[in-house]
Amino acid sequence: MSIAVAKRPEKVDETQEVSRMVRSSQTRAGDIFFVVVCVLIGIICLVPMINLLARSLSASDALVKHEVYLWPKGLNFDAYTTVLSDIKYIKSFGWTVILTFICTFLSLAMTVICAYPLTFSKLKGRSIFNIIITITMFFNAGTIPNYLLMKDLNLLDNPLVLIIPGVLSIYNMIIMRSFFYGIPESLRESAEIDGASYFRILWSIYLPLSKPVLATLALFYAVGRWNGYSDALMYMKNKDFYPLQLLLYNILNNMNSVEVATQEGFSSPGLSEALKAATVMFSTIPILCIYPFLQKYFIHGVTVGAVKE
């Protein structure tokens, strides 16, 4: 649009002038229309979160009387203090934080050491490695075969089962590799001539240049681990190692009955409505605090991943 205005010829006769004015008023109406639509979309995205926040901060009798909409009534932090003083919840929270850090670090390392060698066209057997990788993208053995494998590897009920099976995502590896391809080969060649080893080239040339994509993939892996619960549901019986989302799932499904709520660790049933909201809110916060800062990176990551190989 702005380009069209800039290219407008210097002299315009009257009819053209009129039609231009009509068009620009149409454009302005269009602008307003699109802004309104976007605001509505934004509201739809945010309302559930705002409602949740309002509930978590409200007094329990206001909740029971159905008075809370988007603004807290009888503002208090009781629900949060209850959540924070619940040992079971805090333990699970801490374990999930640790787990997320370990998984993210290991996954990034695996992704890098898988993607880096494959960027060398001189690597003999590269096509074999690529075939091995591609097949896994098309054919997955399925839930039960995976479960039986974990069983045979004695990984059931072992905390490692939450780390190792998902340590490498081929999709993320392809993003990494595409990024490595974009690093000019001349950089690598000059280092080779200087006698640098391939470890060294990876460490001092490739990795420092790949910070944006590393940040993106770290976000993807961290979000995946933080949000994942199905592996724990299938492979874990030991409640001490339940990640937060699975604990949350159990809480949400059981809190309707008071006894179970107390059993699950929350001893003040009067709070239960606000408590549910606070628990959900608290489990979301870490990721909501991080992702906006990585926006410009992950947009690039998603786009690279979409490029066909």
Add this chain to the structure above:
Amino acid sequence: MIAAAKRLVTRGKSEGSDAKTAEWKVYLKRYWQLYVLLFLPMVYLLIFKYEPMKYVLIAFKKYSIVQNVWEMPWAGNNGMEYFIQAFHNRDFLNALKNTICLNLLDLIIGFPVPIIFALIINELRFKKFKKTIQTIAYMPHFLSWVIIYGLAIQLFTPSTGLINMVITNLGGQAVPFLNDPHKWVGTYIFLGIWQSFGWNSIIYLAAIAGISPELYEAASVDGAGRLRQMWHITLPGIKSTIVVLLIMALGNIIGSAFDRPFALQNNLVMQNAEVISTFVYKNGIKGLQFSLTTAVGLFQSVVGVIFLLTANWLSRKLGERGLF
């Protein structure tokens, strides 16, 4: 350098195989580090992606806890016993129907949403506003399905949910969005779109950014308005992206993720909510019918691959760039 070394080596040795081993030695001396790096990922793939494939055989065998896969006896009916059982199993047939229905609804209703959103975002002029809306729209993608289920409870439960509070205050009847099987389908589809439309629009926005500005310039000189530019330039410009994503969606029409249906389903709506992945979990891992559920899983992946290949072939026939 390598070529020079190769020439030297081949000239020095008269015998072919000797030359070859020497050549390999030179090669490995240079490149061994790359193989060292690849070692762990390949071991990982072999153990965690290929090793489970041997357990697929269980679909054709009578599962026994004391024997290994190779020793188990073959199932009846030339090994097809469990496939036959599956297709006589009402719960499975229901799960299959639900999987296809929910995926189709997702595709028909959900697929266009990110495209429309990308088109709208593209029309925004104020950079700050545009970025804020994008950040907000990406947010739901970062929530787990358990959390979205928690949000859904707060929004949709009949007496205490926000939406129903508004409806009853306006004098209407509370709607059981989560507990009525048919309404549940609507909620499921809506939450799916809510979670993914912003994120999925990223790819379309990137494709739109790649369209040459000259096209718009020419169109506006010719007097094409906004909507016409959208229709005649933007949409054709992202057509190939749309086709690629459509192929992937079609390939996934029988696939079923686990997290979303499992988190959102409850006992009252099971007739519409049970899908293959949750069926396999409940009957396999919980119910220990390993052979039956492995057969179901195998059926699902084979049909999935067939769908994907067919969709790809079709799009190439229609003159589009395929997925592969």
